Amino acid sequence: MTAPTDTSVVSMTGLTKSFRTGVTALQDIDLDIRPGEFVSLIGPSGCGKSTLLRVIGDLIQPTSGRVLVNGKSAHQARLDHDYGIVFQDAVLYDWRTVARNVSLPLELLRWDRARRKRRVQEMLELVELTGFESSRPWQLSGGMQQRVSIARALSFDPALLLMDEPFGALDEMTRERLNMQLLRIWDASRSTVVFVTHSIPEAVFLSTRVVVMSPRPGRIAEVIAVDLPQPRGAATREETRFFELVTAVREALAAGGGHDSGRTAATTTEERY
Amino acid sequence: MTTVAAGVEGRRVGFGETRIAPALRGLATFVLVIAALWGAWEGYKWLWESTGWTWPFLVDDTTMPHIHDILGAFREPVTTGGPALIHPLLDAAWFTAKEALAGFALGAVIGFALAVLLVHSRLLERGLLPYIVASQTVPILAVAPMVVIGLGSKGIEGWKAVAILAAYLTFFPVAINALRGLQSADPRAFELMESYASSRWRVLWRLRVPASLPYLFTALKISATASVVGAIIGETPASIQDGLGGAIVNFNQYYSLQPTFLWATNIVCAVVGLGLFGLVALAERLVLRRAPEHVA
Numbered sequence: 370m371t372a373p374t375d376t377s378v379v380s381m382t383g384l385t386k387s388f389r390t391g392v393t394a395l396q397d398i399d400l401d402i403r404p405g406e407f408v409s410l411i412g413p414s415g416c417g418k419s420t421l422l423r424v425i426g427d428l429i430q431p432t433s434g435r436v437l438v439n440g441k442s443a444h445q446a447r448l449d450h451d452y453g454i455v456f457q458d459a460v461l462y463d464w465r466t467v468a469r470n471v472s473l474p475l476e477l478l479r480w481d482r483a484r485r486k487r488r489v490q491e492m493l494e495l496v497e498l499t500g501f502e503s504s505r506p507w508q509l510s511g512g513m514q515q516r517v518s519i520a521r522a523l524s525f526d527p528a529l530l531l532m533d534e535p536f537g538a539l540d541e542m543t544r545e546r547l548n549m550q551l552l553r554i555w556d557a558s559r560s561t562v563v564f565v566t567h568s569i570p571e572a573v574f575l576s577t578r579v580v581v582m583s584p585r586p587g588r589i590a591e592v593i594a595v596d597l598p599q600p601r602g603a604a605t606r607e608e609t610r611f612f613e614l615v616t617a618v619r620e621a622l623a624a625g626g627g628h629d630s631g632r633t634a635a636t637t638t639e640e641r642y
Numbered sequence: 643m644t645t646v647a648a649g650v651e652g653r654r655v656g657f658g659e660t661r662i663a664p665a666l667r668g669l670a671t672f673v674l675v676i677a678a679l680w681g682a683w684e685g686y687k688w689l690w691e692s693t694g695w696t697w698p699f700l701v702d703d704t705t706m707p708h709i710h711d712i713l714g715a716f717r718e719p720v721t722t723g724g725p726a727l728i729h730p731l732l733d734a735a736w737f738t739a740k741e742a743l744a745g746f747a748l749g750a751v752i753g754f755a756l757a758v759l760l761v762h763s764r765l766l767e768r769g770l771l772p773y774i775v776a777s778q779t780v781p782i783l784a785v786a787p788m789v790v791i792g793l794g795s796k797g798i799e800g801w802k803a804v805a806i807l808a809a810y811l812t813f814f815p816v817a818i819n820a821l822r823g824l825q826s827a828d829p830r831a832f833e834l835m836e837s838y839a840s841s842r843w844r845v846l847w848r849l850r851v852p853a854s855l856p857y858l859f860t861a862l863k864i865s866a867t868a869s870v871v872g873a874i875i876g877e878t879p880a881s882i883q884d885g886l887g888g889a890i891v892n893f894n895q896y897y898s899l900q901p902t903f904l905w906a907t908n909i910v911c912a913v914v915g916l917g918l919f920g921l922v923a924l925a926e927r928l929v930l931r932r933a934p935e936h937v938a
Contacts, residue, residue: 423833426837428833428836428837447836447837447839448839450838450839452837453837454833454834454837456830456833456834458828458830460828460830460831460834462831462849462852462853464852464853464855464930473838473848474838476848477838477840477844477848
């Protein structure tokens, strides 16, 4: 095992995914994600960012290349419950109350009732939904449902949180508020986050690194380190550096977006810490 | 957030205050509909009799007895000096309901088990489904004697054979709807379960089955009435005299003399079907507590 993989939460080398239809969704992906990082995957639709997330989660098998999660195979990591996942829709079970939705993974992990109850309380507190334990999912707004989904994903303390455009279906105001909450949750839980989005400001605001992807075939066009100070808040969005980084991501997207610009698509400036 | 909380609370309070009113409104509607049907029957009868119209059929006390005569028939003795009609009819209703209930339960279990089996194997689904569909194209009248005589030779009582016939009609809607229901969950919900490394068994009980319940109850409601019809029809070729099927055959023969007896029997059949349907609807209310738009 090579040196960086020992401390990486996610380590991908030479990852390629082709579908039977002949479409190459991912090609030659190399990416290391360190503990505590918040990495956004951004790119136009069809660039394979959701596929990449699912490969990390062992929900899709790569055609070739290697994926390590917590130093073991992605498959073993899934069996070990090493990650929690949040989708674009909250995917709550509407026959369960909010509390029972959050405790679903805990039931599957055979936690006892008292421990489950305590943890559900903690998680609902974390996502600021205390008092909604016995509500039904359909009684909550979209943003609240998504917070329940985040609480569920984090309930069993996974080292890694995979998020697939979690705020994509929400309005701009709710999205910005949830971005702030997510940063606070990330800070409190000290987990590593891989976050798929198509919003440039969202990616810059949340991330420690933004991975810009280009389509057909999906590959990493550029990796941009976000050096905005932590903790971030509403003021962060008004800093000059924020706008500079937004511009940098936008230009990287334009360069990798399939347009014939002078730059090669795969000028990967892999950031090593 | 607080406004949403208030909204949820507000809705709950609203429910509590008006819980009585819908029940009363439901009762009033029921009475009104009964009265309207009664009026339509008697009005039709009166109009056709007084004008002498014979299209589409002749209307007289034989083809369309008065409602009060039909209801009155319940108190008339079947044979001179014998018990009032209501007594043998209630016995027959209980007998048939027993067949229907047993058949319904058996059919529901078989149908659901089949659906669980098929949902886990595409090969089985492709291989078995055509035969399951084909089973329903065979008229029950053709199957009934075989089942009854075949099981009878094994010493199985007639009513049990009829229950199996009722199950034959019941299992099909359950199997088809449950199969659909077991597949109905969001694909992301399956991914979620996979992310937890859940076994098929757990996916079945934590996701597939709960997601299938609205579909299942729709099927059970169809099956509830179908099982009563199945039981009644099954009695006829089985020559079972103790149930409503036997009563229908019997009163059919005396229709020109006593039409009200057959009509009264029909009412009892309908009540048995409604009763079973009502039981399923009640169970659905108790079990399904979810988004209003998801209640089938």
